[in-house]
Amino acid sequence: MVSMLVTQVAALACVHGSHVHMPPPAKERPHDPWVFRSVLDGNARVITCALSDELWVAYDAQTCGLIQAWKGGVKFDGAVYTTVHGPQPTSEGGVYTTAAGVGDTWTMFTEGAPRAIEARYRGYKLTEGGVELRYDLAGLDGSTIGTVREYPEIKASRDGSVLLERRFTLLDLAEGVDISLVVNGEYLREGRGDLSVNGKWLAAEGGLDRIESLEEAGTPIDWTRIPIPLVGGETVLVQSFAEESDE
């Protein structure tokens, strides 16, 4: 594998040559810039993080949810990239998980009852080699619910699977409110990976079996909407991907 650091430097040189001062890269990433805004796969507002050759993640910068995690890269096509009018960037490679609809969504539970809320994208910050994505949560009536910071990063695994760690920090959460991130768990049902919340693995600890039992017993399970409760302070969600989808 070509050194990602070398690739970065070469990429910079190709664009503007070595005369331009750049911030030193804190970590090896497969693309420069490794966090970027663009249209992607027909979605207008996307922020993509090229975490590694094994893992790229794209978030909807409108709904503030993960819309895709995949292995590969992006085909940068379109006027600004290739001078061709019409096309827009598309993801390339095997997909670990993708959006069912608009990607992750946010839900609030008050007294056990779910209520839809709105996430407002507030930008991102490059911090110590990583990235902090920022969202404000608000009720549909405009009321302030809280602030979320998400830190996506690739983590090493022991079994060869690809680990996407998503660390969430909730700030200024309104009283009496529970927040859940609703993720697409299709890849779990398909047996292509696992998911952990604060170290507790769903599949490994029989969670999937329990869900399947419920399903068999007649409880309708929407695998595309698996609520992940986020507690005050920090929640660490890890999505492990054993293999990509063929689709």
Next chain:
Amino acid sequence: MKLVLIPMATLLGLCAPLGAQEEQREPGASLRLYDASVNMSVVPAIAQGQTPNVSKVVETIYLSDSDDDGGNVFGFEDEFVVEIEGYLNAPNGKAGTYTFRIECDDGGILYVRGEEAINLDGLHGRTGANVDIELGAEEVPFAIRYFENAGDAHLSFWWRPSADAEFELVPAGVMTCRKCEVRVTSPGEKRVIMPSLPGIPGDRQPLDGVHPSYDLATVRPSMFKPRVGGIDFLSDGRMVVCTWDPEGGVYILDGVDGDDPEAIEVSRFAAGLAEPLGLKVVDDRIFVLQKQELTELIDSNGDGYADDYRCVSNGWPVSDNFHEFAFGLVYQDGFFYCNLAVAIDPGGGSTQPQVPLRGHVLKIDAETGEYEAIAHGLRTPNGIGVGVDGEIFLTDNQGDWLPVSKLLHLREGAFYGSRAVMGDEAERLQVQRPVVWLPQGEIGNSPSEPAMMKDGPYAGQMLHGEVTHGGVKRVFVEKIGGDYQGCVFRFTQGLEAGINRIGWGPDGSLYVGGIGSTGNWGQTGKKRYGLQRLTYNGNETFEMLAVRAKSNGVEVQLTMPLAEGLGWDPSEYDVQQWAYVPTADYGGPKLMRERLEVASASVSGDRTRVFLELPGMKADRVVYVRMAGDFYTDGNDGLWSTEAWYTMNRVPAASASATGRVVADPPVRAHNTLSAREKAEGWELLFDGESMAHWRGFKNDEVHDGWAIEGGCITRVGGGGDIITREKFGNFELMLEWSVQPRGNSGIFYGVQEGRYNHVWETGPEMQVLDNSLHADGRNPMTSAGANYALHAPSSDVTRPVGAFNRVRLVVNDGHVEHWLNGVKLVEYEWGSDEWKRLVAASKFASMRDYGKFRPHETPGHIALQDHGDVVKYRNIKIRRLD
């Protein structure tokens, strides 16, 4: 020079037709040679119907007149043209990319599939160039056009049979040609057509250089190639630019006001932005407009690079259409302003349906990010900026419901015409008129950012960039009936790229950012990136400063006074008007176009204003004013640009201030006189309109009957020879005017000696006097009007219509020579330099031992007017000694 291209079909059609049967091929290339017998400097076209002197199939292409090769090319040594045509075939059917090469002396052009592949045109020694050509199952048509003027002749065509092979002559078999039944030849000279010279830059065609009142500098190191999407400055003078490129970067440049672009420090402050096309610095805070987001870039840890990409506003509706650009960026009173382009299909039509708010102007609260759509009906509004009176102005690009591009004034609630979003519902809306229409291809194509103009006499007007037509345009604006309307002028070209963004630097310079892409999104022949600086140098430039609407015409204001006596002749102004009517079609024609009678032209006492009385002028028209005559200042400055396009939305009501004053008895210009200023500057008349006392015949004491004084002109009326000044001159500056009959020919010679010489041209160079349009010499730039005959071609054809007078300025000073005609410097050379000697040695003058031998500053000489057998008139002949 613009070439006259022979279409491939015509080229191939020179072979006698085969009739209805399928074309056959034979190995080799088809060669035709034409004896031009005329001095050439570029590959000419062969006139229709000319039969070649030589026509044959050649197995390889190798033409040379070296002694080893027989000393001639099919019997010809100089002044011939060769045209070769054929087809290239993959060797043994092996498809691939092959490298081909031509070498030639003098010029040659290789065409592949009808397109120019290698251009080595011009006068030069043996020169070569390569091109890669893909060969496959289909034969690939090719052609070579070549000329030999004088000296060595060479043409050869090579290829590499494989990537690691040496070049060898392209063999028959790889080359094939049509199998002709008959190859027709005939002896004798053939008619060739020399490429026409371009006209005067700035007169019915784009300018070709930087505005003389500005100095241009490049403000980027050579390795930094920004496609500029926005320009602004930090309070410490550093420039901030965003780039519309795959990186989506924001760069900070330190030292852009310096002299050495390589010393400019460039830092990438941010990257990863989505097609940023707007940037604004507010209190040293950097805001950038991405395609779908307004973002603040913050360096929170002080390391000089942005780490915090704060989303200011992200909520307006968008789709994934490639054309949904957001253009910006203006900041005013706590709000940002930007424009949203409509979605379009790749062919150019507006996409249906559109998401809401496309084609709108957004007003975004800088603190809360809340936005409001405040105007609509735009299409591709790639420009927003603050202009006159602190108001915000926009530009919009031609398309459906937009006949030509335009400059607009932002008004809350305004509708500007595009129906892409509202469809038929928009029919009920009133469309706000533009400040100026920008006629397509004449003065506009893809206007970009508008801004105030701050310099010199232009202060208070507006400028805007142009991506495709290029350069920067200037707009004079006035209010008529409470709304802005005005006039657009050419301002500057000569920049390294089409201009997308402009901004004023703290040093007072105008910074211009270039861009380019495919599909009419860039200026032909320019780079696709650029960053330069225009600094006002205080030089005066003679041009139209403003055109103002009056109730009975227009008043033209000039930057400098006209020379005394000029400007009064209505026939010297070309005024037209037309209308634009938006339809669903992409773009629109000039409608109701008519030429306006100029009833009178009245020049102000200070000669800086001319009122043109236009009885037929109407509202809701573009009024086009062209100063078509010979206009110049007392210092002989010519017009920088001759045209103005005034958008006459309304005609002012008659009033003392709004009605132009007509001078009842215009003065008659006095010829063959000197003004007080001219006398003070040392000018002397060589002709006072009544006597030819300063002249005599060449090697004759008197002027013969072939020259007479008619109508205040020295006129050649019959045979008898050239006339010369009685006096000899050293260094001098000569002014005169000439007029020739149709097909007329004459000349102005200088440095002329008598003695043992029988002709003025044996010693003196000649500034050609000619009817370019009809005389054969006009087909060859080297012998056309204004040329240093047979040695230096003029840079353009600036002659007036035959019969009109053309104004000469000839400077000969210590060997430095300038030929000016009608205010344009056409020729400039160093008399006696090595370059001059080389040209003389290769010309018809090589055999004249003493041609050009006597440079006036060393050996004063006569000035001569040539008798070439045609009627020619000379007047206003005056000279100033420079010794």
